[in-house]
Amino acid sequence: MKPKFFRKVLKNRMTVIFEKRELPVVSVAFAVKQGGINELEEEKGISHFIEHMLYKGTPTRNAKKIADEIERNGGELNGFTDEAITAYWCKMPSENLKVALEVLSDMVKNPLFDSKELEKERQVIFEEIKMRRDNPMIYTYDSIQGYLYDKPFAVPLIGTHESMNSINNEKIIKKFKEVYTPKNMILCVVGDANFETLCDFAEKNFKKQKGSIRQIPLKLKNQEKIEKRKGINQANLIFAYHSPLANNDLSYSAQALNVLMAGGMSSRLFSEIREKRNLAYSVKGEAMINGGYSYSIIYVGTKKENVDKVKKLIIEEFEKVFRELKEKELNEVKKQIIGNYKISLEDSRVQMVGLLAYEITGNAEKFYEFEEKIKKVKLEDVKNLAKKAIEKYSFFALIPSH
DSSP: OOOEEEEEEOTTSOEEEEEEOSSSEEEEEEEESOSGGGOOGGGTTHHHHHHHHTTSBOSSOBHHHHHHHHHTTTOEEEEEEOSSOEEEEEEEEGGGHHHHHHHHHHHHHOOOOOHHHHHHHHHHHHHHHHHHHHSHHHHHHHHHGGGTBOTTTTSOTTOOHHHHHHOOHHHHHHHHHHHOSGGGEEEEEEESOOHHHHHHHHHHHOOOOOOOOOOOOOOBOOOEEEEEETTOOSEEEEEEEEOOOTTSTHHHHHHHHHHHHHSSTTSHHIIIIIIITOOEEEEEEEEEEOSSOEEEEEEEEEOGGGHHHHHHHHHHHHHHHHHHOOHHHHHHHHHHHHHHHHHHTTSHHHHHHHHHHHHHTTOGGGGGGHHHHHHTOOHHHHHHHHHHHHHSOEEEEEEEOO
């Protein structure tokens, strides 16, 4: 059955996207088309910093009141900053949709940006930076982008101590006023609601304003590095390669290749590295596919002594795919991807995030073409992408120094 989907760009230039569902639950998000990909090196982390500050209060709601109004009405409240988007969302009973819209819109329109709170939150982010560095797996994930792209995109989304120290209240407010305008915003709702009601709310509560988001050209590269660290016992490694962008149909072939290689226990590399050779506990893949940047990764946690062996096995397996992949195996992978896609549709919050991702790259309605696009993935395209992956790749490993 075709989903009941609606999309409209309002007079104030805000985009409203909505999927109607009958269950008495709604997932609601206000999002801006701004993330790490839009930041200069000296302001790295500012999008994430603003996200934190928007939960600190408005003239009519302090931080506790924001949380209370959502949670005491049976809802969940959270947000996220990604490379291409920052979003503020809640999930709650649909009878309380008005509360969700009022609280979230107040947050994204009227943040206080109290200077004392900003300094306190800066310390929280410093702890988050330390936490990410101290976790070897997260650190490896954060690092690999720096071996695929030049600065500023190479710098982690969360920023550095230097960039975070340089961001003051004046810079935060300036960036907020530039970015958080209706033309840069999306209201996304999935659940039991009325589309006209959503559009009316967004039109009445947001005035048309000028706004801009900086577009920074990306410079691609390929680089390898092994870094040593005291106090860890396992080597964490990532093999990564550039993929076709989301607005290219070949991006679906890239997703198929990533699942084939490391998408679960049935994948080639899980079977080869863990099941056959017992070289690792964790073997997994991820495709970071977006409209402005795109790359795929293979992550493995293993012994320091096995890093070269695991890397060699990864390269050999890509070679085998290029030489030997058959239509039957590719069709099985397609079936797996489509099945996982259908399972994900069950959760309105996951669906909301998926629709936002597609809207950022063009039009959310294309989200519903996913199954057909995967079915049309060609064997030769997957094989050629496997060949390209080992011709130009990046590699990073964090290993024990002892």
